[in-house]
Amino acid sequence: MELFSAETLALVIFIGAYVLIATEWIHRVAVALGGAALMLALGLTDAEAAFFSHETGIDWNVIFLLLGMMVIVGVIKTTGLFEAMAIAAAKRARGRPFPLMALLMLITAVASALLDNVTTVLLIAPVTFLVCERLGLRVTPYLIAEVLASNTGGMGTLIGDPPNIIIGSRADLSFNDFLVHLGPLAIIMTLVLIVMARVMFRDAFVSDPEKVAAVMALSERDVIRNPRLLIQSLAVLALVLVAFATHSVLHYEPSVVALLGAGLLVLISRVTVQDALADIEWETLVFFMGLFIMVGSLVETGVIGRFADWLGAQTGGNLPVAVYAILFVSFLLSGVIDNIPYVATMAPVVAALAADAPAGQGEVLWWALAIGADLGGNSTAVGASANVVVIGMAARYGSPISFWEFTKYGLVVVTVSAVVSTVWLWFRYLA
Amino acid sequence: MADYPSCDVNDPAVEATRLIAENLRPAIVVVDQGRPVAVLPASQVVNFLVPRYLQEDPALARAYDEAAGDAAAGVLVGRRVGDLLSTTSRTPMPVVHPEATLMECAAQMARAHSPLIIVVGHDGTTQGAITAARLLAAVLP
Numbered sequence: 001m002e003l004f005s006a007e008t009l010a011l012v013i014f015i016g017a018y019v020l021i022a023t024e025w026i027h028r029v030a031v032a033l034g035g036a037a038l039m040l041a042l043g044l045t046d047a048e049a050a051f052f053s054h055e056t057g058i059d060w061n062v063i064f065l066l067l068g069m070m071v072i073v074g075v076i077k078t079t080g081l082f083e084a085m086a087i088a089a090a091k092r093a094r095g096r097p098f099p100l101m102a103l104l105m106l107i108t109a110v111a112s113a114l115l116d117n118v119t120t121v122l123l124i125a126p127v128t129f130l131v132c133e134r135l136g137l138r139v140t141p142y143l144i145a146e147v148l149a150s151n152t153g154g155m156g157t158l159i160g161d162p163p164n165i166i167i168g169s170r171a172d173l174s175f176n177d178f179l180v181h182l183g184p185l186a187i188i189m190t191l192v193l194i195v196m197a198r199v200m201f202r203d204a205f206v207s208d209p210e211k212v213a214a215v216m217a218l219s220e221r222d223v224i225r226n227p228r229l230l231i232q233s234l235a236v237l238a239l240v241l242v243a244f245a246t247h248s249v250l251h252y253e254p255s256v257v258a259l260l261g262a263g264l265l266v267l268i269s270r271v272t273v274q275d276a277l278a279d280i281e282w283e284t285l286v287f288f289m290g291l292f293i294m295v296g297s298l299v300e301t302g303v304i305g306r307f308a309d310w311l312g313a314q315t316g317g318n319l320p321v322a323v324y325a326i327l328f329v330s331f332l333l334s335g336v337i338d339n340i341p342y343v344a345t346m347a348p349v350v351a352a353l354a355a356d357a358p359a360g361q362g363e364v365l366w367w368a369l370a371i372g373a374d375l376g377g378n379s380t381a382v383g384a385s386a387n388v389v390v391i392g393m394a395a396r397y398g399s400p401i402s403f404w405e406f407t408k409y410g411l412v413v414v415t416v417s418a419v420v421s422t423v424w425l426w427f428r429y430l431a
Numbered sequence: 432m433a434d435y436p437s438c439d440v441n442d443p444a445v446e447a448t449r450l451i452a453e454n455l456r457p458a459i460v461v462v463d464q465g466r467p468v469a470v471l472p473a474s475q476v477v478n479f480l481v482p483r484y485l486q487e488d489p490a491l492a493r494a495y496d497e498a499a500g501d502a503a504a505g506v507l508v509g510r511r512v513g514d515l516l517s518t519t520s521r522t523p524m525p526v527v528h529p530e531a532t533l534m535e536c537a538a539q540m541a542r543a544h545s546p547l548i549i550v551v552g553h554d555g556t557t558q559g560a561i562t563a564a565r566l567l568a569a570v571l572p
Contacts, residue, residue, distance in 0.1 A: 083488065083490065083494070125484070126484035126487060126488040127491060129482065129484040130482075130485070130491055130494070133482065134499075214499070217496045217498065217499070218494040218495065218496075219493070219494050219496070220494065223490050223491060223493055223494050225490050396483055396487075397482065397483045398483065
């Protein structure tokens with residue numbers, strides 16, 4: 001008799017890798033690749049399954065969609081567009097603190113829906129410092145509000161947050177599906193967030209009218225570094241979005257669209273190949289690959305199937321119970337662990353549950369996973385990549401944000417998000 | 432070169448900046464109770480004047496008007512020379528003794544990425560300073 005079954009071995013390796021990723025004792029890429037290598041070496045999966053199976057291997061749709069969008073975003077961010085938009089917003093708000101915060105949150109939410117969250121906050125945070133400094137405002141509330149808006153806006157589209165990309169590929173959900181099902185909730189949640197910001201940060205809205213002139217003197221036009229490149233980038237981004245939206249007509253996978261868009265942008269602009277590739281986060285892509293192989297091993301060895309059966313038995317085949325179980329567990333776990341490995345792990349579980357759901361009703365399980373994973377990231381300072389990035393920038397720029405300063409607002413926002421999502425899912429899908 | 436400009440670590444930051452600007456010096460020597468403790472390069476003072484967010488996103492600086500540029504020195508008001516040293520990575524103090532060779536001086540300067548090296552006597556007192564320009568002039572054939 002074997003000492004350990006394949007299931008046990010796969011589970012031990014997977015849990016060990018998860019602990020190492022969560023504690024950051026070892027670099028997460030090394031953990032993902034090491035875990036994948038162990039799974040392959042011990043025969044818990046094989047090369048055929050790891051590299052060529054859509055169900056149990058590396059999801060190349062996800063990898064190449066991310067790669068293509070990273071190239072496009074890398075070019076757009078050099079144009080100065082978002083800095084210019086933020087300065088224009090500050091001038092439009094005429095330096096009044098709350099309208100300024102609301103406009104910055106709106107810009108961040110919309111940008112996060114179209115680009116990735118980290119890039120968006122990387123572009124918005126410096127200009128927020130500039131505007132707040134000129135107005136004599138404390139910058140911390142504005143940065144926190146932007147991070148919360150970024151994670152919320154990113155939920156609304158297929159390309160807004162990496163978990164959505166995984167879900168879209170695994171569940172065969174299109175750009176339009178996300179736009180129709182999660183877009184309205186993202187809009188509602190962004191508006192709710194703005195109202196909450198008015199209350200949560202009320203002490204921060206003390207303005208000095210004499211300093212308004214300093215903001216009105218800023219020139220947003222001068223920030224645009226290369227108008228020609230800006231037009232080219234926006235044209236390509238628009239084409240890519242149209243191609244995403246017309247998937248049912250064109251039948252191009254999102255990954256193919258993103259790659260074509262990236263190639264077109266490099267071709268028509270004067271960006272060198274080196275510059276275009278410079279912003280690709282290779283570490284993230286390799287992390288995804290290792291993760292997919294590890295999760296695939298759990299599927300191959302039957303761990304996921306057994307867990308899905310157990311979860312199905314616990315929910316008694318009751319769809320609303322399953323939906324809310326996934327929603328709340330996702331809200332809770334996404335605040336403390338990276339939502340990318342969480343969604344990668346849960347995707348096959350949700351796929352199994354969705355397959356057992358009454359015909360045509362299983363899709364709501366995917367939306368519950370996406371909502372919980374995307375919005376749950378707001379709950380703590382380490383819940384999402386955008387949170388970590390902005391907190392790091394704030395420390396570098398001399399306005400540190402402590403873990404609890406962020407988390408006390410994040411927990412309130414996530415609690416309200418959970419309530420709104422619960423009501424939304426009930427009336428939209430379950431009632 | 433014993434008269435090379437220097438500032439005490441507790442002097443106002445504005446005074447040190449003026450010393451650099453008016454004497455067109457690449458750096459000044461910072462002393463504490465008469466003994467040299469650091470070299471303050473002009474670039475470090477500029478670094479202090481420019482907020483970190485502008486350094487990481489230089490295009491944003493274009494959004495400023497000239498009046499904002501004129502007001503940049505306002506951040507120095509109320510600061511001490513020591514503040515200028517502590518906010519950024521302090522340039523390691525490049526020191527040589529009076530008998531140091533040309534290459535020894537050049538090696539110290541290169542290692543510290545400093546536009547200035549301080550010449551210190553064996554009793555620890557400052558004997559003078561050598562600028563990068565002076566060193567290069569001596570190196571040229």
